[in-house]
Amino acid sequence: MEDERSQQAYEKDIAHPRFAAFYTWMSNRPQARRMEDPFRRATVGQAHGVVLEIGAGGGQNFPFYDAQRVTHLEAIEPDDTMLAAARRQLPHTPVPTTLTKAAAEILPFPDEHFDSVVVTLVFCSVRSPERGLREIWRVLKPGGNLLMLEHVRSQGKLTAWMQDAAVPLTTRLSGNCHWNRDTKTAVLSAGFQLVEAEDMRAGLLPVVRLSAVRP
Protein backbone atom coordinates (compact mmCIF):
# COMPACT_ATOMS: atom_id res chain seq x y z
CA MET A 1 0.00 0.00 0.00
CA GLU A 2 2.77 2.41 1.04
CA ASP A 3 4.76 1.52 -2.08
CA GLU A 4 1.70 1.97 -4.28
CA ARG A 5 1.16 5.46 -2.85
CA SER A 6 4.78 6.51 -3.30
CA GLN A 7 4.88 5.14 -6.85
CA GLN A 8 1.90 7.27 -7.81
CA ALA A 9 3.47 10.31 -6.13
CA TYR A 10 6.75 9.89 -8.05
CA GLU A 11 5.00 9.57 -11.40
CA LYS A 12 2.41 12.31 -10.81
CA ASP A 13 5.09 14.95 -10.26
CA ILE A 14 7.04 14.15 -13.42
CA ALA A 15 5.17 16.09 -16.08
CA HIS A 16 6.97 18.58 -18.28
CA PRO A 17 4.80 18.66 -21.41
CA ARG A 18 6.45 21.69 -23.06
CA PHE A 19 9.97 20.43 -22.47
CA ALA A 20 8.96 16.92 -23.58
CA ALA A 21 7.49 18.23 -26.85
CA PHE A 22 10.54 20.44 -27.50
CA TYR A 23 13.02 17.67 -26.64
CA THR A 24 11.25 15.15 -28.87
CA TRP A 25 11.23 17.62 -31.77
CA MET A 26 14.85 18.62 -31.21
CA SER A 27 16.25 15.11 -30.88
CA ASN A 28 14.72 14.19 -34.24
CA ARG A 29 16.48 17.03 -36.07
CA PRO A 30 19.10 15.69 -38.53
CA GLN A 31 21.93 17.56 -36.78
CA ALA A 32 21.05 16.07 -33.38
CA ARG A 33 20.71 12.62 -34.93
CA ARG A 34 24.14 12.90 -36.57
CA MET A 35 25.71 13.94 -33.27
CA GLU A 36 23.91 11.57 -30.89
CA ASP A 37 23.18 8.41 -32.87
CA PRO A 38 26.76 7.02 -32.75
CA PHE A 39 26.79 7.38 -28.92
CA ARG A 40 23.36 5.85 -28.63
CA ARG A 41 24.36 2.93 -30.87
CA ALA A 42 27.56 2.35 -28.86
CA THR A 43 25.67 2.33 -25.55
CA VAL A 44 22.53 0.43 -26.49
CA GLY A 45 24.40 -2.02 -28.72
CA GLN A 46 25.99 -3.59 -25.62
CA ALA A 47 22.63 -4.54 -24.11
CA HIS A 48 21.71 -8.21 -24.13
CA GLY A 49 19.04 -10.66 -22.99
CA VAL A 50 16.11 -9.15 -21.10
CA VAL A 51 16.72 -5.40 -21.02
CA LEU A 52 15.28 -2.53 -19.01
CA GLU A 53 15.49 1.00 -20.40
CA ILE A 54 14.87 3.72 -17.83
CA GLY A 55 13.48 7.12 -18.86
CA ALA A 56 13.00 6.07 -22.46
CA GLY A 57 11.84 9.59 -23.42
CA GLY A 58 10.42 9.58 -26.94
CA GLY A 59 11.99 6.20 -27.72
CA GLN A 60 15.16 7.78 -29.15
CA ASN A 61 17.16 4.61 -28.40
CA PHE A 62 14.62 2.07 -29.63
CA PRO A 63 16.00 1.67 -33.20
CA PHE A 64 19.46 0.74 -31.84
CA TYR A 65 18.59 -2.47 -29.99
CA ASP A 66 20.15 -5.50 -31.63
CA ALA A 67 17.56 -8.21 -32.31
CA GLN A 68 20.35 -10.83 -32.29
CA ARG A 69 21.28 -9.96 -28.67
CA VAL A 70 18.10 -8.67 -27.01
CA THR A 71 15.17 -10.99 -26.36
CA HIS A 72 12.82 -8.46 -24.74
CA LEU A 73 12.90 -4.76 -23.92
CA GLU A 74 10.98 -3.30 -20.98
CA ALA A 75 10.99 0.47 -21.34
CA ILE A 76 9.75 2.77 -18.58
CA GLU A 77 8.97 6.48 -18.74
CA PRO A 78 7.09 8.59 -16.15
CA ASP A 79 6.12 11.62 -18.27
CA ASP A 80 2.87 11.24 -20.25
CA THR A 81 3.99 13.44 -23.17
CA MET A 82 7.24 11.48 -23.53
CA LEU A 83 5.34 8.23 -23.11
CA ALA A 84 3.03 9.13 -26.02
CA ALA A 85 6.07 9.92 -28.20
CA ALA A 86 7.72 6.62 -27.21
CA ARG A 87 4.53 4.75 -28.08
CA ARG A 88 4.72 6.19 -31.61
CA GLN A 89 8.23 4.71 -31.94
CA LEU A 90 7.16 1.18 -31.02
CA PRO A 91 6.47 0.06 -34.63
CA HIS A 92 10.11 0.96 -35.50
CA THR A 93 11.60 -1.05 -32.62
CA PRO A 94 13.45 -4.17 -33.78
CA VAL A 95 12.89 -6.15 -30.56
CA PRO A 96 9.70 -7.11 -28.65
CA THR A 97 9.07 -4.12 -26.38
CA THR A 98 6.76 -3.30 -23.48
CA LEU A 99 6.29 0.33 -22.48
CA THR A 100 5.21 1.14 -18.91
CA LYS A 101 4.62 4.37 -17.03
CA ALA A 102 7.02 4.26 -14.08
CA ALA A 103 9.87 6.14 -12.41
CA ALA A 104 13.43 4.96 -11.72
CA GLU A 105 12.99 5.33 -7.96
CA ILE A 106 10.32 2.60 -7.72
CA LEU A 107 10.69 0.02 -10.46
CA PRO A 108 7.70 -2.28 -10.94
CA PHE A 109 9.84 -5.36 -11.57
CA PRO A 110 11.03 -8.33 -9.48
CA ASP A 111 14.54 -8.67 -8.04
CA GLU A 112 17.36 -9.92 -10.30
CA HIS A 113 15.19 -9.88 -13.42
CA PHE A 114 17.26 -8.07 -16.09
CA ASP A 115 20.49 -8.87 -17.94
CA SER A 116 21.10 -5.21 -18.89
CA VAL A 117 19.82 -1.81 -17.83
CA VAL A 118 20.14 1.11 -20.27
CA VAL A 119 19.98 4.73 -19.12
CA THR A 120 20.71 7.66 -21.43
CA LEU A 121 20.48 11.33 -20.45
CA VAL A 122 18.18 10.56 -17.51
CA PHE A 123 20.15 10.69 -14.25
CA CYS A 124 20.55 14.45 -14.63
CA SER A 125 16.77 14.62 -14.10
CA VAL A 126 15.71 11.90 -11.65
CA ARG A 127 14.68 13.21 -8.29
CA SER A 128 16.77 10.74 -6.30
CA PRO A 129 19.78 9.29 -8.14
CA GLU A 130 20.73 7.21 -5.08
CA ARG A 131 17.31 5.61 -4.87
CA GLY A 132 17.24 5.07 -8.64
CA LEU A 133 20.61 3.31 -8.53
CA ARG A 134 19.49 1.15 -5.60
CA GLU A 135 16.49 0.08 -7.67
CA ILE A 136 18.65 -0.69 -10.72
CA TRP A 137 20.89 -2.82 -8.51
CA ARG A 138 17.85 -4.68 -7.18
CA VAL A 139 16.38 -5.54 -10.60
CA LEU A 140 19.71 -6.42 -12.30
CA LYS A 141 20.90 -10.01 -12.17
CA PRO A 142 24.32 -10.46 -10.52
CA GLY A 143 26.78 -10.09 -13.40
CA GLY A 144 24.26 -7.96 -15.32
CA ASN A 145 25.44 -4.72 -16.89
CA LEU A 146 24.43 -1.10 -16.43
CA LEU A 147 24.97 0.95 -19.60
CA MET A 148 24.84 4.70 -19.22
CA LEU A 149 25.29 7.80 -21.32
CA GLU A 150 24.97 10.93 -19.20
CA HIS A 151 26.06 14.52 -19.15
CA VAL A 152 27.85 15.12 -15.88
CA ARG A 153 29.64 17.51 -13.52
CA SER A 154 32.65 19.21 -15.03
CA GLN A 155 36.08 18.40 -13.66
CA GLY A 156 37.20 22.00 -14.08
CA LYS A 157 36.59 24.25 -11.05
CA LEU A 158 35.30 27.24 -12.99
CA THR A 159 33.00 25.25 -15.28
CA ALA A 160 31.68 23.24 -12.32
CA TRP A 161 30.93 26.54 -10.56
CA MET A 162 29.12 27.77 -13.68
CA GLN A 163 27.13 24.51 -13.82
CA ASP A 164 26.11 24.96 -10.16
CA ALA A 165 25.00 28.51 -10.94
CA ALA A 166 22.96 27.36 -13.94
CA VAL A 167 21.07 24.59 -12.12
CA PRO A 168 18.14 26.72 -10.80
CA LEU A 169 17.43 27.67 -14.42
CA THR A 170 18.07 24.30 -16.08
CA THR A 171 15.88 22.43 -13.58
CA ARG A 172 13.03 24.87 -14.31
CA LEU A 173 13.36 24.95 -18.08
CA SER A 174 14.55 21.45 -18.93
CA GLY A 175 12.48 18.97 -17.00
CA ASN A 176 14.50 19.00 -13.73
CA CYS A 177 17.81 18.67 -15.58
CA HIS A 178 20.83 19.20 -13.27
CA TRP A 179 24.01 20.09 -15.12
CA ASN A 180 26.19 19.36 -12.12
CA ARG A 181 25.65 15.73 -11.18
CA ASP A 182 28.65 13.45 -10.67
CA THR A 183 26.88 10.35 -11.95
CA LYS A 184 30.00 8.16 -12.32
CA THR A 185 30.82 8.64 -8.63
CA ALA A 186 27.18 7.89 -7.73
CA VAL A 187 27.34 4.62 -9.73
CA LEU A 188 30.53 3.56 -7.93
CA SER A 189 29.11 4.56 -4.52
CA ALA A 190 26.08 2.35 -5.22
CA GLY A 191 28.47 -0.63 -5.42
CA PHE A 192 28.69 -1.18 -9.19
CA GLN A 193 32.04 -2.19 -10.66
CA LEU A 194 33.20 -0.03 -13.52
CA VAL A 195 34.08 -1.94 -16.70
CA GLU A 196 34.79 1.06 -18.89
CA ALA A 197 34.18 4.78 -18.93
CA GLU A 198 34.72 7.13 -21.82
CA ASP A 199 34.74 10.88 -21.19
CA MET A 200 33.52 12.84 -24.16
CA ARG A 201 33.18 16.56 -24.79
CA ALA A 202 34.18 19.12 -22.20
CA GLY A 203 32.95 22.60 -21.31
CA LEU A 204 29.62 23.07 -19.61
CA LEU A 205 28.14 19.76 -20.74
CA PRO A 206 30.75 17.02 -20.48
CA VAL A 207 29.38 13.57 -21.29
CA VAL A 208 30.38 10.16 -19.94
CA ARG A 209 29.56 6.82 -21.51
CA LEU A 210 30.04 4.04 -19.02
CA SER A 211 29.52 0.36 -18.57
CA ALA A 212 29.39 -1.17 -15.09
CA VAL A 213 28.38 -4.51 -13.60
CA ARG A 214 26.50 -5.57 -10.53
CA PRO A 215 29.02 -7.97 -8.98
Ligand SMILES: C[S@@+](CC[C@H](N)C(=O)[O-])C[C@H]1O[C@@H](n2cnc3c(N)ncnc32)[C@H](O)[C@@H]1O
Ligand atom coordinates in the same frame (compact mmCIF):
# COMPACT_ATOMS: atom_id res chain seq x y z
C1 LIG B 1 16.50 14.40 -21.51
S1 LIG B 1 15.27 13.18 -21.55
C2 LIG B 1 16.16 11.77 -22.22
C3 LIG B 1 15.26 10.83 -22.95
C4 LIG B 1 15.97 9.63 -23.60
N1 LIG B 1 16.45 8.71 -22.60
C5 LIG B 1 17.09 10.04 -24.50
O1 LIG B 1 18.18 9.47 -24.40
O2 LIG B 1 16.90 10.91 -25.35
C6 LIG B 1 15.15 12.73 -19.81
C7 LIG B 1 14.08 11.68 -19.57
O3 LIG B 1 14.16 11.23 -18.22
C8 LIG B 1 12.84 11.05 -17.76
N2 LIG B 1 12.82 11.07 -16.29
C9 LIG B 1 12.83 12.13 -15.46
N3 LIG B 1 12.76 11.75 -14.19
C10 LIG B 1 12.70 10.39 -14.21
C11 LIG B 1 12.61 9.38 -13.21
N4 LIG B 1 12.56 9.70 -11.92
N5 LIG B 1 12.56 8.10 -13.59
C12 LIG B 1 12.64 7.76 -14.90
N6 LIG B 1 12.72 8.66 -15.89
C13 LIG B 1 12.76 9.96 -15.55
C14 LIG B 1 12.09 12.22 -18.39
O4 LIG B 1 10.70 12.07 -18.34
C15 LIG B 1 12.66 12.20 -19.77
O5 LIG B 1 11.97 11.35 -20.62
